[in-house]
Amino acid sequence: xxxxxxxxxxxxxxxxxxxxxxxxxxxxxxxxxxxxxxxxxxxxxxxxxxxxxxxxxxxxxxxxxxxxxxxxxxxxxxxxxxxxxxxxxxxxxxxxxxxxxxxxxxxxxxxxxxxxxxxxxxxxxxxxxxxxxxxxxxxxxxxxxxxxxxxxxxxxxxxxxxxxxxxxxxxxxxxxxxxxxxxxxxxxxxxxxxxxxxxxxxxxxxxxxxxxxxxxxxxxxxxxxxxxxxxxxxxxxxxxxxxxxxxxxxxxxxxxxxxxxxxxxxxxxxxxxxxxxxxxxxxxxxxxxxxxxxxxxxxxxxxxxxxxxxxxxxxxxxxxxxxxxxxxxxxxxxxxxxxxxxxxxxxxxxxxxxxxxxxxxxxxxxxxxxxxxxxxxxxxxxxxxxxxxxxxxxxxxxxxxxxxxxxxxxxxxxxxxxxxxxxxxxxxxxxxxxxxxxxxxxxxxxxxxxxxxxxxxxxxxxxxxxxxxxxxxxxxxxxxxxxxxxxxxxxxxxxxxxxxxxxxxxxxxxxxxxxxxxxxxxxxxxxxxxxxxxxxxxxxxxxxxxxxxxxxxxxxxxxxxxxxxxxxxxxxxxxxxxxxxxxxxxxxxxxxxxxxxxxxxxxxxxxxxxxxxxxxxxxxxxxxxxxxxxxxxxxxxxxxxxxxxxxxxxxxxxxxxxxxxxxxxxxxxxxxxxxxxxxxxxxxxxxxxxxxxxxxxxxxxxxxxxxxxxxxxxxxxxxxxxxxxxxxxxxxxxxxxxxxxxxxxxxxxxxxxxxxxxxxxxxxxxxxxxxxxxxxxxxxxxxxxxxxxxxxxxxxxxxxxxxxxxxxxxxxxxxxxxxxxxxxxxxxxxxxxxxxxxxxxxxxxxxxxxxxxxxxxxxxxxxxxxxxx
Numbered sequence: 129x130x131x132x133x134x135x136x137x138x139x140x141x142x143x144x145x146x147x148x149x150x151x152x153x154x155x156x157x158x159x160x161x162x163x164x165x166x167x168x169x170x171x172x173x174x175x176x177x178x179x180x181x182x183x184x185x186x187x188x189x190x191x192x193x194x195x196x197x198x199x200x201x202x203x204x205x206x207x208x209x210x211x212x213x214x215x216x217x218x219x220x221x222x223x224x225x226x227x228x229x230x231x232x233x234x235x236x237x238x239x240x241x242x243x244x245x246x247x248x249x250x251x252x253x254x255x256x257x258x259x260x261x262x263x264x265x266x267x268x269x270x271x272x273x274x275x276x277x278x279x280x281x282x283x284x285x286x287x288x289x290x291x292x293x294x295x296x297x298x299x300x301x302x303x304x305x306x307x308x309x310x311x312x313x314x315x316x317x318x319x320x321x322x323x324x325x326x327x328x329x330x331x332x333x334x335x336x337x338x339x340x341x342x343x344x345x346x347x348x349x350x351x352x353x354x355x356x357x358x359x360x361x362x363x364x365x366x367x368x369x370x371x372x373x374x375x376x377x378x379x380x381x382x383x384x385x386x387x388x389x390x391x392x393x394x395x396x397x398x399x400x401x402x403x404x405x406x407x408x409x410x411x412x413x414x415x416x417x418x419x420x421x422x423x424x425x426x427x428x429x430x431x432x433x434x435x436x437x438x439x440x441x442x443x444x445x446x447x448x449x450x451x452x453x454x455x456x457x458x459x460x461x462x463x464x465x466x467x468x469x470x471x472x473x474x475x476x477x478x479x480x481x482x483x484x485x486x487x488x489x490x491x492x493x494x495x496x497x498x499x500x501x502x503x504x505x506x507x508x509x510x511x512x513x514x515x516x517x518x519x520x521x522x523x524x525x526x527x528x529x530x531x532x533x534x535x536x537x538x539x540x541x542x543x544x545x546x547x548x549x550x551x552x553x554x555x556x557x558x559x560x561x562x563x564x565x566x567x568x569x570x571x572x573x574x575x576x577x578x579x580x581x582x583x584x585x586x587x588x589x590x591x592x593x594x595x596x597x598x599x600x601x602x603x604x605x606x607x608x609x610x611x612x613x614x615x616x617x618x619x620x621x622x623x624x625x626x627x628x629x630x631x632x633x634x635x636x637x638x639x640x641x642x643x644x645x646x647x648x649x650x651x652x653x654x655x656x657x658x659x660x661x662x663x664x665x666x667x668x669x670x671x672x673x674x675x676x677x678x679x680x681x682x683x684x685x686x687x688x689x690x691x692x693x694x695x696x697x698x699x700x701x702x703x704x705x706x707x708x709x710x711x712x713x714x715x716x717x718x719x720x721x722x723x724x725x726x727x728x729x730x731x732x733x734x735x736x737x738x739x740x741x742x743x744x745x746x747x748x749x750x751x752x753x754x755x756x757x758x759x760x761x762x763x764x765x766x767x768x769x770x771x772x773x774x775x776x777x778x779x780x781x782x783x784x785x786x787x788x789x790x791x792x793x794x795x796x797x798x799x800x801x802x803x804x805x806x807x808x809x810x811x812x813x814x815x816x817x818x819x820x821x822x823x824x825x826x827x828x829x830x831x832x833x834x835x836x837x838x839x840x841x842x843x844x845x846x847x848x849x850x851x852x853x854x855x856x857x858x859x860x861x862x863x864x865x866x867x868x869x870x871x872x873x874x875x876x877x878x879x880x881x882x883x884x885x886x887x888x889x890x891x892x893x894x895x896x897x898x899x900x901x902x903x904x905x906x907x908x909x910x911x912x913x914x915x916x917x918x919x920x921x922x923x924x925x926x927x928x929x930x931x932x933x934x935x936x937x938x939x940x941x942x943x944x945x946x947x948x949x950x951x952x953x954x955x956x957x958x959x960x961x962x963x964x965x966x967x968x969x970x971x972x973x974x975x976x977x978x979x980x981x982x983x984x985x986x987x988x989x990x991x992x993x994x995x996x997x
Contacts, residue, residue: 149220149241152194153769156250161194161242177312178249178257185229189318190215190246190271193232194222195239199824200735203239210235215271216321216764217772217824224764226273226319248315251766253324259308265291265326267468267499268302269765274319276300282317286310294469298506298762301468301499322765324498327491329463331378331423332519332539333627333640334592351441352430352555352610352647355586358445358654360713366654368432368446370661370892372406373484373653374477375428375646376466379455380408381619383418389425389634391433391443391617392451404434407480408453411473412465417455422624424455426638427488429617430646431653437634442615445650446657452482463489470503470541478514483656485516486649488642490539492523495599497543497763497770504544505762508669512730512759512829515656515669517649518542519641520551520605521594525571531693533577535703537594538604545770545800546759548652548673549604552590552611552644553683553709555583561613564591576688582639583613588687589695589704593641596703600769601798603790605706606673607680609651611644613637651710652676658716661893662919664871671728671831674757677701677801678833679715679724680708701790701803707755721747721837732758732827733775733820741816745809747837752809754779754834756789756818760800761825769798773828774821777802782812795821809836847922848872853914855931859906862931864888864914865898868924872916874899882911882928893919906936955993 152159183189193212195203199221207214207223210231216224224246232243249257256264270279276295283290283304292303303326306314314323353359361367381389385402394404410417419425428444432451435443454477458464467473477485491500504516521539526532542549564571565578568591572578577591590612596604613628618636627638652672659667683705686695701707718724725743733739745752756777763770776795779787788794789802796802818830848868856863864876871893878901879885888899897916904910909932917923 149196151220152222153219154250154766155768156254176249178252178315179247180245183229183245188226188228191225191227191232191243192218192222192246193225193235193243194241196241197221197239198735198822206237213273218764218767219769226271251320251322252311252315255325256311256323261308263305263307265305266323267326268304268323269321269499270300271319271321272297272299279317282314286313292468294467294472296469296471298471303468322499324765327493329466329489329491332488332490332522332642333423333638334522352614353445355556355610356647356651356710357713360717361654361658364717366657368449368653368657371446371449371483371653371657372452372481373431373446373449373486373649374452374454374482375424375431375486376454376456376473377424377427377488378421378457379417379419379424380428380453381419381425382621383416389617389620390436391429394434404450406450406452409476410455412456412458417453418621419619420621420623421457422619422627423642425619426616426627426636427486427642427646428453430614430643431486431650433617442635445647446653449653452477452480470500471507474507474514474516478511483514484649484653485514486646487517488519488645490518490521490542492521493540495536495538495543495596496540497598497600497765498540499765500541501544502762502765504541505546505760508546508759509761512668513666515652515672516547517645517652518547518549519645520549522592522640523594524592526574526577529574531574531576533591533595535595538596538598539594542604543598548648549606550641550645550648551605551608551706552593552641553608554585554588554590554612555610555614556586557583557613576693585687587683602770603701603703603706603799606801607648607677607706607708607710609644609647609710611641612639614639614643648710651712655716661871664893664895665728668728668829668831670757670759671726674755674831674833675715675726676710677707678753678755678803679711679835681711682708698791707803718835721839722750722835723838725834725838727832730829732829733823734826735820735823737820739818741832743814743816743834743838745811745814745836746839748809748811750837752806752836753803754816755801755803756830756832757801758828758830771798771800772825773823775828775830776819776821777804778817779804780815782810782814844920845922847924848916848918850914850916850924850926853926853929855929857931857933859934859936860904862901862904863898864901864912866914867897868895868916870918871895872918875915876901876912878910878912880908880910884911904933906933908933956991
């Protein structure tokens, strides 16, 4: 009977084909869901061990349902009514569902284009299926509705060795060495999501046998922060003091909070405790987070080192920020401390308050969207306020000897959609330190790269920087920052490497996208602070990303001219520089007439939803840049197209001309960052439309950022409006609370008279103010008023209020008697002769004696009383 039902289901599913999209984009190959598909797939059953004819109809299994229109709520409701659990989205317009064959048979609707088995063949990397190896280390993913023990049992049955297991809300992952001949059996595990060849991650610093000989000011770098234009942000007070950033790397200096390199030390409370390090984790070596490689110390210094050992000269971009250090270096010098599920890595730092996470490592996968990239997108989808940065990799080479660095070398997890993937531009040194062709003759054998100085042109790319695009055509990297010959903190561990050369006892030179990434992570840290303190909002990661990319400096055409060896293939965006080089000052504190506009839309859009903005350009002498970015739902690793929620950006000029993003003549259905650049905008009102083209996992929040001659903003002369002032006193303290209509400082003046005399003023800008007063006197009337000043210096002062502290609580006198001392502490009374007496009877009591009174009828109101307490 089971056999008959299974065949019946397959016949019905194969016959269900309607007009509409007829493509399923899978890494195993594009599936044409026309009427011929059933015959083609059925022919593979029996001849191909990765295909099955049917699943037992009563058992839960994975199926695909494709629809003939973009996904809307009606389609998802249809699946829900049939008790189908949506597991993943596959382009075009298809869901992977977890259900029974019976339910699949019952699913009938005019919106269905095709439905069928989610074949095991679709979930195994082609490189695995075609491998001639005997055993391979693989990464295995299962959906969360499957007990991971099922996979454990199967792995044991096929003779696999499990190295790591990770479990999160997204499912379970296994790192295991598996006999290749047993992969067909593994592929049939119920709820299997994906199996791929494991590529070990590596650090993204570039090794060279040529070392710089400069010591103690021997080289005069144009500081990376000058190239990134960080000084205006620092001068405005955005140094990261209110932020926590995490660095996942080899470790930090000597691995001791108290004796750490002074660039990572700050005793802000003068209590002898290092407040700069929030937490440090040894994930690869037991109780050891020291850095005997030197890499992690250097990268952490670029994020937030305070420059104490250089009088501030070599400080990090967010030099006042605090640190969560995650050391993943193992005892063999690898990155074995990385978990098989990166969600757990990011969650640890997030729980400690980090909202920027820097990673200068990755796997060389040539643009593939793999399990690690998916895990980055998973975490960021669930934590839309977390900025995660990754280095792009150092796989840039000129293998075909045409004088242009080859494309398609992007590393993972930098291939993730939602992180900021950072490539490397050159720094600028005022003397010759060597040439690309001298340092790496096999990689750069042809002019003009061969004879180019490795760090002499801030508008050029570092040759080693990995190029995009990703395998699905997405533009990567997102942004670039200086990455050649970067000075940062030197690990004091005696075994630590000295990179590209020693500067002095406290700093070394290094190179790679490992170096450009932390500079950018530090930039993202002070960008968050800018939005919180200057704008009074907590920005989404999409807003941080969109604004940094929108305001980035376009390095086109690069350092080699516009001929056949042109470095940048086009103006931004492109897959060499991404959207350009980090430019903090001109992005967030631009000079007139340029202004920045933005929208951080947390509610988001569903399919066919739109959001329209009207932006007035009053000065057409400067370009207009509009960028849309969103933290997209994670793609399934089996899909060959990674965009899930597809939003479209259109910019319409005052005369009705429509502009489309990313050099396209129409909508972009590939990237989750879209930019329209207009070199010479007209004056007048521009209409910006964001539309939900296809949002299967919605609603989709987004961020929109623009820079243009929006007009010189009138000076802000309006002070903040103070309201809802209140006091909550105790006998020795009080909490004073109030709100303002814009981000402002918090100051309370208070005292026992209307002259006040005392002040409490915590740092920072906020709209919800709460200031604690301590050391107050009980039962005393206090006078107070509050002050708030906005970022333009406009200050408001409230009226004078009063509160009274409460009475100091009286500590009650306790009565304690072990009943060993007779009746001196007790009084007895009764109407009649009292029968009370101390006895050493066996009645339940805590001491050796107890009071006892016989129950005599002639005695009334028999009482035993303590002394007054």
